[in-house]
Amino acid sequence: MQTQVQTGKSRRGFAAMSPEKRREIATKGGASVPPERRSFSQDPGLAAMAGKKGGQASRGGGRKPSQ
Secondary structure (H helix, E strand, C coil), rough: CCCCCCCCCCCHHHHHHHHHHHHHHHHHHCCCHHHHHHHHHHHHHHHHHHHHHHHHHHHCCCCCCCC
8 A cells, every 4th residue: 555645735637546557548648549640650840840849839948958
């Protein structure tokens, strides 16, 4: 049985699930979409543009390189 430290917030959603249950859900990922319908797998240029757009929209709040 797991022990939980109460911090004033209840654990909900994925945080309340066991690691095994989270892993089971995560492995399903895009399995419901057939490969031919996955636009990024068909067009790498489209994927590159989307990544660039997302990086610009994030305003640089991502991970910092370790030094």
